[in-house]
Amino acid sequence: MLIKTVFAGFGGQGVLSMGLNLAQAAMLEGKNVTYLPSYGAEVRGGTANCTVAVSDEEIASPVASSPDFIVAMNQPSLVRFQNQIQSGGVLFINSSLIEAEIPRGDIEIVRVPANSIAEELGSPKSANMVMLGAFTKKSNLVSVSSVIEELKSTLKKKQKLIAINQKALMIGYDLV
Amino acid sequence: MNGNSAIGEAAIRAGCQCYFGYPITPQNELTEYMATHLSRRKGCSFIQAESEIAAINMVYGASLAGSRAMTSSSSPGISLKQEGISYLAACELPAVIINMSRGGPGLGSISASQSDYFQATRGGGHGDYRTIVLAPSSGQELADLTHRAFDLADKYLVPVIVLGDAMLGQMMEPIEFKHEAPDELPVRSNALRGAKGRPSRIIKTFTSKPAELEEINWSLFRRYQLIKKEETAYEAFMVEDARLVVVAFGIAARIAKGAIKNARSNGLRVGMLRPITLWPFPSQKLKDLSKKTKDFLVFEMNMGQMIEDVQLALEGKGAVYFYGRPGGVIPTPTEVSRVISRHYYQKGLKSAK
Amino acid sequence: MRKVYTRPRSLKRVPFHYCPGCGHSIVHRVMTELIDEMHLQDRIIGIPPPGCSVFAYHYFDVDMAESAHGRGAAVATGIKRAYPEVMVFTYQGDGDLAAIGTAETIHAANRGERITAIFINNAVYGMTGGQMAPTTLSEQVTTTTPYGRDVNLEGYPVKMSEMVALVRGAVYIERTAVNSPANIRKTKKAIRKALQSQIDGLGFSLVEILSPCPTNWKMTPLESWQWIDKEMTKEFPLGVIKDITGKTDAD
Numbered sequence: 026m027l028i029k030t031v032f033a034g035f036g037g038q039g040v041l042s043m044g045l046n047l048a049q050a051a052m053l054e055g056k057n058v059t060y061l062p063s064y065g066a067e068v069r070g071g072t073a074n075c076t077v078a079v080s081d082e083e084i085a086s087p088v089a090s091s092p093d094f095i096v097a098m099n100q101p102s103l104v105r106f107q108n109q110i111q112s113g114g115v116l117f118i119n120s121s122l123i124e125a126e127i128p129r130g131d132i133e134i135v136r137v138p139a140n141s142i143a144e145e146l147g148s149p150k151s152a153n154m155v156m157l158g159a160f161t162k163k164s165n166l167v168s169v170s171s172v173i174e175e176l177k178s179t180l181k182k183k184q185k186l187i188a189i190n191q192k193a194l195m196i197g198y199d200l201v
Numbered sequence: 202m203n204g205n206s207a208i209g210e211a212a213i214r215a216g217c218q219c220y221f222g223y224p225i226t227p228q229n230e231l232t233e234y235m236a237t238h239l240s241r242r243k244g245c246s247f248i249q250a251e252s253e254i255a256a257i258n259m260v261y262g263a264s265l266a267g268s269r270a271m272t273s274s275s276s277p278g279i280s281l282k283q284e285g286i287s288y289l290a291a292c293e294l295p296a297v298i299i300n301m302s303r304g305g306p307g308l309g310s311i312s313a314s315q316s317d318y319f320q321a322t323r324g325g326g327h328g329d330y331r332t333i334v335l336a337p338s339s340g341q342e343l344a345d346l347t348h349r350a351f352d353l354a355d356k357y358l359v360p361v362i363v364l365g366d367a368m369l370g371q372m373m374e375p376i377e378f379k380h381e382a383p384d385e386l387p388v389r390s391n392a393l394r395g396a397k398g399r400p401s402r403i404i405k406t407f408t409s410k411p412a413e414l415e416e417i418n419w420s421l422f423r424r425y426q427l428i429k430k431e432e433t434a435y436e437a438f439m440v441e442d443a444r445l446v447v448v449a450f451g452i453a454a455r456i457a458k459g460a461i462k463n464a465r466s467n468g469l470r471v472g473m474l475r476p477i478t479l480w481p482f483p484s485q486k487l488k489d490l491s492k493k494t495k496d497f498l499v500f501e502m503n504m505g506q507m508i509e510d511v512q513l514a515l516e517g518k519g520a521v522y523f524y525g526r527p528g529g530v531i532p533t534p535t536e537v538s539r540v541i542s543r544h545y546y547q548k549g550l551k552s553a554k
Numbered sequence: 555m556r557k558v559y560t561r562p563r564s565l566k567r568v569p570f571h572y573c574p575g576c577g578h579s580i581v582h583r584v585m586t587e588l589i590d591e592m593h594l595q596d597r598i599i600g601i602p603p604p605g606c607s608v609f610a611y612h613y614f615d616v617d618m619a620e621s622a623h624g625r626g627a628a629v630a631t632g633i634k635r636a637y638p639e640v641m642v643f644t645y646q647g648d649g650d651l652a653a654i655g656t657a658e659t660i661h662a663a664n665r666g667e668r669i670t671a672i673f674i675n676n677a678v679y680g681m682t683g684g685q686m687a688p689t690t691l692s693e694q695v696t697t698t699t700p701y702g703r704d705v706n707l708e709g710y711p712v713k714m715s716e717m718v719a720l721v722r723g724a725v726y727i728e729r730t731a732v733n734s735p736a737n738i739r740k741t742k743k744a745i746r747k748a749l750q751s752q753i754d755g756l757g758f759s760l761v762e763i764l765s766p767c768p769t770n771w772k773m774t775p776l777e778s779w780q781w782i783d784k785e786m787t788k789e790f791p792l793g794v795i796k797d798i799t800g801k802t803d804a805d
Contacts, residue, residue, distance in 0.1 A: 045373070048373060052375050057375075058374065058375065059340075059372060059373070059374050060372060060373035060374070061368065061371065061372045061373075062371050062372075063312070063371075084374075085455060085456075085458035085459035085461075085462055085534070086455055086456045086458065086459030086460070086533075086534040087368075087372055087374075087455065088456055088459075088531055088532075088533050088534065089533070090533035090534050090535030090536065091535065218636065219632065219635060219636050221632065246635035246636065248631070248635065248665070250628070250661070251657050251658070251660075251661035252657055254625065254628075254658075255625070255628040255631075255657065255658050255661065256628075258621070258622060258625035258628035258629050258632065258658070259628045259629070259631050259632035259635070260632060261621075261625075261628075261629055261632060262628065262629035262630060262631060262632020262633040262634075262635075262636065263632040263633065263635060263636035264632070264636075265599075265619050265629070265632070265633055265636075266599075266632070266633045266636035266637040266640070267636070267637070268632075268636035268637070270632070270636070284622050284625075285622065285625075288620075288621075288622050292619070292620070393599055393617045393619055393633070394599075394617070394637050394639075394640055395596050395597035395598060395599060395616075395617055395639075395640045395641075396595065396596045396615075396616060396617050397596040397597065398596070401595075401614075401615050401616050401617050401618070402617050402618075403611040403612075403617075403618050403619070404618075404619040404620065405611060405618075405619065405620035406620065407604070407608055407620055
């Protein structure tokens with residue numbers, strides 16, 4: 026089994042940390058994993074994406090020609106990646122920011138209003154966690170408990186942030 | 202831990218005592234790692250230098266004093282370090298230089314490229330010298346080869362270049378560090394620490410007598426011959442029955458491996474030779490392969506640099522094709538698969554005996 | 555009979571290759587006397603530059619290593635950081651320290667590196683045959699300013715010592731000359747103080763020495779001594795430029 030996922034969005038939307046969280050959760054579960062970030066010269070507001078490959082065997086290429094899963098957090102990312110996704114793959118779209126119809130019938134589409142949910146929670150920056158929750162459930166690559174464990178080790182002592190992010194994650198998880 | 206940080210950790214565990222660097226994307230995590238983890242270690246020193254030129258010359262100084270010293274940069278910064286590398290080679294001083302290369306020429310781009318192959322293997326600096334060049338292709342190898350770079354540098358008293366790229370530097374993979382940092386290292390016999398209990402010592406190459414410099418050049422040459430004999434390293438992947446052998450190094454080899462696995466699953470007999478030392482280049486292995494395989498596809502993330510070494514090694518005993526993407530473009534395994542199939546079918550390798 | 559003058563122990567028994575009247579031999583003599591007097595011979599490393607004084611390592615009987623042009627301060631930094639127990643001095647000319655090595659010098663000073671720079675200012679590139687140096691005086695004729703240095707085209711003489719003095723990590727800077735017995739004595743005193751500030755771990759020290767180059771100035775040795783007094787010291791006045799070592803003079 027070799028599964029490749031691309032997370033894409035604006036810089037600052039937390040797409041790299043989504044990918045990193047998945048990669049580290051997979052590592053925690055003893056899987057082979059590569060995490061490959063790619064970003065523009067801007068620190069905020071540019072485009073950002075990362076590729077995570079998870080496998081039971083040695084991973085040859087960390088680059089994805091045709092990913093199994095794509096998580097698009099904004100419109101430009103959708104435009105860029107929607108044709109690359111493998112037939113039978115799953116496309117996760119942040120429906121708070123993306124309204125477009127997807128002209129492909131050979132893939133499954135999961136719509137998550139990540140921003141609206143995060144705003145209702147009073148933590149707009151947690152939109153990525155809402156999406157990651159939904160992704161974790163649907164993709165079944167890693168267990169949600171590994172994702173939470175990783176979240177805790179990344180945020181260390183920031184209890185408040187852990188609580189709100191965990192909450193966002195679980196709302197996303199229960200959504201699909 | 203990303204690749205850049207892994208190099209830092211591996212260097213510290215190899216006993217690196219001095220790191221001098223200057224910020225440049227895409228290797229800043231390494232400089233930052235050393236600032237955090239090396240600067241406060243006992244007997245160690247970290248300086249964010251005023252330039253890459255100053256940094257390599259500080260490395261030269263630290264190496265003079267017998268220290269395990271390292272600097273790192275990315276392509277444009279490595280151009281600036283060439284002066285110091287030439288002096289290190291001339292004065293027989295060990296040092297480790299990391300190049301997490303990016304697109305060029307000029308300011309180029311900040312994404313991964315392999316366009317510094319010539320610079321690394323031909324010696325971008327002046328004079329008749331060689332540097333050992335190690336080309337890792339995974340996070341684990343970044344760590345292992347960084348450690349090896351320090352050992353080789355000390356063993357042969359030469360500067361060693363680790364040629365990575367932006368992608369290896371940014372990528373994260375599980376990495377196992379196989380060594381603990383040593384408490385103390387033995388003092389190198391040619392260290393300059395003041396003439397206590399021995400005659401004073403001069404470390405230099407400059408001479409007004411050409412015959413003297415000729416002898417220095419011969420002595421370096423003999424050492425380079427020894428390195429060629431002892432230290433050439435490569436990975437041969439599925440070459441035994443291969444009708445087409447892909448030659449690729451570093452991250453390109455990683456991408457090619459994915460493509461070769463695809464090709465194999467479609468019944469194409471394709472293998473790969475991945476030089477781990479770019480200098481010395483595994484010429485003999487290529488020559489051996491050419492007894493069975495007649496077709497070679499060189500794949501590089503540049504416009505064709507290593508291909509010259511492949512052609513030289515084969516001495517015309519095989520057909521050499523090239524596929525390259527320059528400028529920091531990252532090719533996908535599918536793209537490389539297509540190139541492999543096209544050559545495979547066009548050259549009639551499918552029906553070959 | 556009491557011996558009153560002899561070759562310093564740390565000066566090798568090798569004839570100097572320098573031109574008659576050149577200041578390098580005097581500075582070498584002064585420095586090796588100090589190395590003896592301060593008991594530094596087995597714990598000091600010298601970094602000579604490319605240039606006429608590249609062969610300084612044939613004369614100083616201490617550990618020495620060559621440096622690329624202008625990089626002395628960076629090389630010295632590397633040595634000192636790797637092995638702080640040792641003393642380090644650079645020996646640099648005006649092209650080396652004040653042109654190609656400006657950045658290395660200023661930043662080593664700014665970090666307060668515990669190193670001592672001996673800065674030989676002879677207003678000209680000596681070994682390459684008398685081209686304009688950053689310290690070449692206005693209207694001075696050199697092989698690359700055949701019509702005299704025109705400040706509108708070639709800029710002004712660089713006052714490196716004054717520039718370095720502005721940097722906080724520099725603790726002791728003095729400009730001296732070696733054109734008279736009195737000035738030579740002052741030079742020795744200045745270098746002693748600079749080395750002492752390094753021994754005391756106070757920071758960066760620099761002694762700029764106005765030094766005659768009769769060959770490239772196309773003068774007799776005597777004329778060149780006089781030219782330093784008459785012309786060079788107008789642009790480069792002698793004296794202590796900065797002293798925050800908090801020490802009074804040794805003698």
